Amino acid sequence: MEKKKINVAISGLNNVDSPGPGIPVIRALRESKLYDVTIIGLSYDSYEPGLYMEGMTDITYQIPFPSAGQEALLNRLSYIQQHYPIQVLIPNFDAELFNFIKLADRLKKEMGIHTFLPTVEQFEERHKANLPEWGRKYNIAVPRSQMIHSVYEIANLHHSYTYPLVIKGKYYEAGIAYNHDQAVGHFNKISAKWGLPIIVQEFLKGTEVNVTAIGDGKGNMIGAVPMRKQVITDKGKAWAGITLEDSTLLDFAAHLFKETHWKGPCELEMIRTAEGKLYIIELNPRFPAWVYLAVGAGQNHPEAIVSMALGETVTPFTTYESGKMFIRYSWDLICDLKSFEVISTRGELKL
């Protein structure tokens, strides 16, 4: 079968020690059996390694930071559209998702750019700060948690929680506090970086398991691959992981999709306690950086998202290979200063 030629825009090219999912998503699409892809990279920073990696993007454009607003993003995409018409766009950063979700209809109607993203409501209600309410609404087990806005609130936490506690930032970073002083330390460090509120979460003892999954927005889980981290970086990211064979994890994920009607990709971060009970500790509204493991195990989720964005019916994946591993590595990429100069001054780069 001849592959369909298609232009796909991908963000998240920061393939650093705490990587964005852009490069793994591009690798998945490059291996697609359905599509012959031209990749239009979308970057925020001239130091994103994905800009300089041969064979990844065909061209990369810098786009305005999310704080610049939706109109600025729309204008930039409109410019890109005149040079490299984007047919499907897959955003990969938490912080940029809100703008893309809000613009999804306009992107499709005004520019012909297709996306396959969660609704604003789905995106908002699964925020870390709203997780207990979300769990109650959909009958999904989540750890107890609450938001705090001041460091002085930590002194009262012992009335309702026992240490250790997990102190989490609004978007990123978390630390485990074994006492009041450590909680204050984490609060100050994380709030200085990511702002307020800070989320205080009950610490669940158990094994962390993660699932990369995609939903069709109608209550169906189109694909899911569970993974356990085998090597973890100091930022808590997986440096090595392995696919698991566990029907309880898949049933749990299927229940979540049935209840929430989640649309698009996501990563479910879960804790399995010693008693075997599963809790969702986070639902990330995008592909995880380890999504290429799912491709290696037999489920090409990014390819499925492209198909669904184009309105095609995708048959749910039913199998994958368990015991498939990934190990990340670092690599010093030698690049020409000219490339850095071009992306820094003109905001676009073709290697």
Place this chain on the structure above:
Amino acid sequence: MNIRNNIALSDSGFLFDPSTGDSFSVNPIGMEIIRMIKGGKTDPEIRQYLLSTYQTDEATIEKDYYDFLKMVEQFHLIEKTDGKEKD
């Protein structure tokens, strides 16, 4: 006692639990024991085999064999029925 069906054991003694991602290494005698358990051999049959194959005595087998089985149980490699681990 039975080893869970999905536990894979390679010829090199590498044992993989696909439900947790845990992997273990067992020595040649450990491999034999795991294979015999998986093959449905009973406890006395396995002990008799070890006694007749290796230069050892019953007391040593008693100690080492049950120590090994306990370890296998602790690593949750035993098949569960109705939420309980089979003996």
